[in-house]
Amino acid sequence: MLAIHPNVRTTPAVRAEIARSPDPSSVLAKRYGVSSKTIRIWRKRGPDDCQDRSARPHKLPRKASDEERAIACALRRTTSFPLDDLTFIVSHFLPHLNRDAVCGILKVEGLNRLPPADRTCKPHSSFKEYEIGSSTWM
Known part of the structure; x- marks a missing residue:
């Protein structure tokens, strides 16, 4: 079940009452503090369809096909x-793919982070051991 948004002006019970009411839209709009367009929407849906619907798009737009x-x-x-x-390389032969699209593709595939590079430089060594009391700087 969907939760009711905290800023919503009408609850499912109020919406069902709006759908069943014979009063004019302007009277109901003033009574519930909404626009008359909102009243018309809930009347058109009817008393049986007073729950919120998902605002998520049914199909998410993708810029790249599976081959790309x-x-x-x-x-x-x-x-x-x-x-x-x-x-830079991909944009030469797939110009519609921008940086965000390529980043999204790599993120979905788990390739967004490169593996750590091999160390080609000399590894750090520990400090040179000196005997206690010896001064090498003089």
């Missing part, structure tokens, strides 16, 4: 380029 997503993922796996470099 596979190309971006394959490039990331083979080259290990950072996001900006990968976006």
